[in-house]
Amino acid sequence: MSARRPTAILAGASALTLGVTALLAPPAAALDKGDAVRFAERVSAKAVMRHLDAFQRIADRHDGNRAALTPGYEASAQYVERTLRKAGYRTWRDPFTFDREVVDAATLTVTGGAAYEVDQMEFSPSTPEGGLTAAVAVPDDPFGCTTAAWGDADPTGAIAVVSRGGDCPFSAKATAAEELGAVGVVVHNNVEGLFAGTLGADGVVAVPVVGLSQADGQALVAAAEAGPVEVTLDARVHTEEVESFNVLAETRAGRDDNVVMLGAHLDSVEEGAGINDNGTGSAAILEVAVQLGRLPYLNNTVRFAWWGAEELGLIGSTAYVGELATREGELDRIATYLNFDMVGSPNYVIGVYDADESTYPAPVPVPPGSAQTEDVFTRWFDRVDQPYVDTEFSGRSDYQAFIENGVPASGLFTGADGSKTEEEVALFGGTAGIPYDPNYHSPQDDITNVDREALGIMTTAIGYATLSLAFDTSAINGVSGPGDQRTPWKHWWPHDGRPDDVRSLDDAA
Ligand code: DPN
Numbered sequence: 001m002s003a004r005r006p007t008a009i010l011a012g013a014s015a016l017t018l019g020v021t022a023l024l025a026p027p028a029a030a031l032d033k034g035d036a037v038r039f040a041e042r043v044s045a046k047a048v049m050r051h052l053d054a055f056q057r058i059a060d061r062h063d064g065n066r067a068a069l070t071p072g073y074e075a076s077a078q079y080v081e082r083t084l085r086k087a088g089y090r091t092w093r094d095p096f097t098f099d100r101e102v103v104d105a106a107t108l109t110v111t112g113g114a115a116y117e118v119d120q121m122e123f124s125p126s127t128p129e130g131g132l133t134a135a136v137a138v139p140d141d142p143f144g145c146t147t148a149a150w151g152d153a154d155p156t157g158a159i160a161v162v163s164r165g166g167d168c169p170f171s172a173k174a175t176a177a178e179e180l181g182a183v184g185v186v187v188h189n190n191v192e193g194l195f196a197g198t199l200g201a202d203g204v205v206a207v208p209v210v211g212l213s214q215a216d217g218q219a220l221v222a223a224a225e226a227g228p229v230e231v232t233l234d235a236r237v238h239t240e241e242v243e244s245f246n247v248l249a250e251t252r253a254g255r256d257d258n259v260v261m262l263g264a265h266l267d268s269v270e271e272g273a274g275i276n277d278n279g280t281g282s283a284a285i286l287e288v289a290v291q292l293g294r295l296p297y298l299n300n301t302v303r304f305a306w307w308g309a310e311e312l313g314l315i316g317s318t319a320y321v322g323e324l325a326t327r328e329g330e331l332d333r334i335a336t337y338l339n340f341d342m343v344g345s346p347n348y349v350i351g352v353y354d355a356d357e358s359t360y361p362a363p364v365p366v367p368p369g370s371a372q373t374e375d376v377f378t379r380w381f382d383r384v385d386q387p388y389v390d391t392e393f394s395g396r397s398d399y400q401a402f403i404e405n406g407v408p409a410s411g412l413f414t415g416a417d418g419s420k421t422e423e424e425v426a427l428f429g430g431t432a433g434i435p436y437d438p439n440y441h442s443p444q445d446d447i448t449n450v451d452r453e454a455l456g457i458m459t460t461a462i463g464y465a466t467l468s469l470a471f472d473t474s475a476i477n478g479v480s481g482p483g484d485q486r487t488p489w490k491h492w493w494p495h496d497g498r499p500d501d502v503r504s505l506d507d508a509a
């Protein structure tokens, strides 16, 4: 009997505890091995909503968000860890470091007048300490795309103020102004609000380039057209190395040389609680893990990951795959990776990552086995007469690192900032012409921003696919059967090993 199965673990518990546990836990009707349909019914939307309520409470107690590097993320991780441990899992934190840009100054001050907020463009140099004081110069053609656009205006020694738009990149505006002697460049928006621009690469110009809101830009240009205006631009950033972490757990049951992996990013954006993006994915796989942990036998190991710093650029999942790629055999053991990033959008579609490119050509690698992974989901939806659509296999989430390293993947998605079509309304209801999630990346992505029907449909599909693959991945990688379950293969976290980094789990949720 492998020492890795829950029954062996429970046997380690006192008989009294076992007795009590058995009395307290509802008797789990015996599940026939590999009965994915019955298992799918066990993963309830109600339980997933309870996890989402916990994430909302965590955000409420931690500055309104669960963003990477914040106490809200730490508390979210502790909730996941505590829930998993109650379900019999060991959990691991998989730390990673990365360079984070820190803003030291971001203002444009009119001498004797208003002070405006600016956004230093990506790859722009910073101003010196104390900022840069100069006159404002405005080109004849407000877009300032070329030196010719400046006409009779001369920006020598001045800070150029140009408008976004005119069908040229920010780098062209900056290069033209610098060529004519400008010492700094301000690009004001051509739609409401501030924006985060980029010069596209390092070294494009040697002068600082910032974005400014439309309203502030128009006020500045009007003042400059009425007479000389002097401003001080103070825009400085520095990078520092920071550390975050992924949360990982895997079933004790199942052969170690054939792993089915599920993942969802646990971090939110700084703007809000991130309940749909991506509390829904995190909560859905958490409940699948809880229910799966109750099964004493699986053919294949199922591994779960709650990713850190996805919103900062897929950083946690990329670090994880990068680490595995350095360890002989690690990636080969992963039969397929299932990604769940936004599975409860209020104006939802039931979307499956289009790995066979039947609707959308994929702009990223599609490893063999991905189409077969997609089939597991579409077969389920066909079986229960659930309409579904393809969504682009775009790599725009935590499966990117896996597919770039040859690991097959697919996943489910209810939509983000894309606009719902009439055809999709005919299939799923909702409203055409507005985003699938109108509150995407906003403070309004809270517990009211989840469609329970969509969440239930997706949660059941995830449960079905997980159990189906936990018993049989042969359609994906040709591996079938129980394999050798006796030799717990030393994963790069020693299984028998690293004491759970259990910290005193405060009652974070
Ligand atoms: N990448 C996800 C996020 O913003 O957290 C969601 C997403 C995926 C959005 C694909 C748009 C397209």
Ligand code: ZN
Binding pocket: 269, 277, 278, 311, 441
């Ligand atoms: Zn997001």
